[in-house]
Amino acid sequence: MHYLKNQNDFIYDFGFKKGSQQVGKMFGVLVVQNTNTNEIGFLAAFSGKLADSNQHDYFVPPVFDLLDENNFFKAEEAKINALHNDYEVFLNSDEYKLTLAKLKEVEDKAKSDLKSHKQLEKEAKKQRDLKRKLAENTIEKSNFETLLKELAEESKSLSILYKKKRKYWNYQIEAAQKEVDYSLAKQSDFKEQLQQKSSSLQQRIFKNYRFLNAKGEVKDALTIFNPHQPPAGTGECAAPKLLQYAYLHNLKPIAMAEFWYGKSLKSQIRKHGEFYPACRSKCEPLLAHMLQGLEVEENPIEASLLGRKKIQLIFEDEYLAVILKPHELLSVPGKRTKFSVLTQLQELYPNASGPLLVHRLDMSTSGIMLMAKSDAIHKQLQAQFIQRKVKKTYQALLEGELQENEGEIQLPLRVDLDNRPHQMVCNKHGKPAHTKWKKIRVKAGKTLVEFYPITGRTHQLRVHAAHPLGLNCPILGDDLYGSPANRLYLHAYTLGFTHPVTNEKLVFKEPVDFVN
Incomplete structure (x- = not known):
């Protein structure tokens, strides 16, 4: 970061200058050890191109340089461009x-x-x-x-x-x-x-992107992604560039981190100077190959799920139940971990019919959830959610001090196809997402707010809090759109609905453990 702030090797303002149309870039640093001398040092890389070039002395080169005048890409690209011009x-x-x-x-x-x-x-x-x-x-x-x-x-x-x-x-x-x-x-x-x-x-191109791992094995992108087609830009991110260079020069990888430097993209949430994990669609399959042969840390998400946190029963009758979900517990079974709210409910109510869960909470979010003991009750309760008759309140602790006391956020959301499960703001393809909010208090540089979601999109509150066009204050502990902490400070605080059999108006409230 110090180098980027003071360098004169290339011209690129990362969107810092007033009126600039440029945006920030993702950079990576890999700490390495020389296997011959045991000397410790580091390598640096950028994702994609930087100042219209793939090659800069301070950074490792690309795995395969598409901009090299001597390779086939330029000639083939010229043929395609000529054909496209004829078409136009x-x-x-x-x-x-x-x-x-x-x-x-x-x-x-x-x-x-x-x-x-x-x-x-x-x-x-x-x-x-x-x-x-x-x-x-x-x-x-x-x-x-x-x-x-x-x-x-x-x-x-x-x-x-x-x-x-x-x-x-x-x-x-x-x-x-x-x-x-x-x-x-x-x-x-x-x-x-x-x-x-x-x-x-x-x-x-993908056949020429050949990736090493610590065992010395080489696989091209087509083989790694088989039977699927690699996404465009595969191999251009910082992480694979760093590992490839280390393996080619007998340098042992010790630790790696990637950070965003500069102005955020309009659609995605990227904070200047914040660290981010490698992307899912392009990097995850590559790193699954490239990290083989290295001792790596345990996946922190999988490690937290192994804690097998238990749900707590708040209310039940013969028709439904209301539970309290702890943070870092999946609502439904995932690809790697089956233990979840749903599997616990299936054990508690083996004779219940239907889908059981009426709605979900993100894995990292704690709070009140509703379940139905029969398919008929499930349909009636879900209808209340669809018709927006269910009243929900969330409490969240934000990084930063809000000046306004209350407001509304309407930013349409869709999944980031290159980096699931991240969501992104998209006016063209996004689904409407509407959140009302109210400030509760400000203390020690943090703001406690209550969220009243009108719609229920995936990661809606997290994105609406973090996005520059939203509150521009990420929820504390949001490792997707903000900075990691000991937990995500977001809690489903209240839940109100009409009992489908008795027609009684029920409101449940569970205090959060992080507001004091």
Whole structure:
């Protein structure tokens, strides 16, 4: 961090300058030991590119340098760009635009002509009906019958003319559509070529990303991620760069950390100077290979789950139960750990039917939860949640002092596909997320607040607290959006609902253990 603050090796402001469009970057540091001299030192790396370059003297090089003029990437990229330019030229060509315009013109003319003809038939029918009515009692029978034949012939002629017109316009539309179809086929061919060339290049790139581990084993990205396709950018993060360089130079990895330096992205929550774990989608599979052969610390999340914390019963009758969940306990079984609130409920109520749990709390969140002893009761209680009739209050201790006393936050959320289970703010694809809040007190640089969630999105309160457009104060102990502590200081404090059988209004309140 000291180097980044004082360096003159490259020009990049990390978004610190007023009006800057640049944003921060993730950096990594790996403490290593020289296996020959036992000397301790460190390596540094950045994720992605830095100042439009993959190579900087202070940092380790990439595992595979896409920007190297001597490798295949630049040449293949130029071919794809040329094809894409040809595609853009085609889309903007007069030939393509005229075929689309001609089809629309013919369709519009056909619609207008046929509509006018129908109106003509409608008016003609009115006139025939009027003639028939006037002649019915004023002319001789033989003349009247002749008139009826004439009127029928007129109607028939108009109907035949309409069919001819429709046939004519169908032919014209079909001819114009053939020209459009030819253009669309050409467009589809461009797209197919682009997709094939891009996919082929991506496969070739991933074959050149070859990763070592401490055993000296080498696997490329395609093999590591098999049977899935590696996400774009795989291998460009700081962690794999650091380990790769260490293995190539006989340096033993001792400890590693990654931190964010600079302005946060608008969608994600990144605090300047804060430490973050490696990303899940790109780095987790790579590190599962690269860390083999090293002694590594126990996964702290799995270690905490092994504590097998017990739920506490607050209330129950023959229909439902209200429980208190401790922090660091899963609501439902996870991939690695089955012990959870649900498995404990299944042991307590082996004869209960249905899903049991009516709602969930994050693993790190403590507080009140509701369960149903039958499928029918579960559906009725869940309906209250869906209709937002259940009243919930959370208490949280925030890092920082809030100036305002209360307010509302509406930031749409969706999962970060590259880094599950993180959530991100996304106005385009995010689901509405609405939180009301109230300040309780400020003490020693921290603020105790009450949250009243209107919606119930994953990590809603955590993101709304930490995001710059929210409260800009992470919940204390939030290791996803803030800084780690001995626990996440978020507690489901009250829960109010209507009993589905007795119709009684029930409100449960459990004090938190971190507010004093």
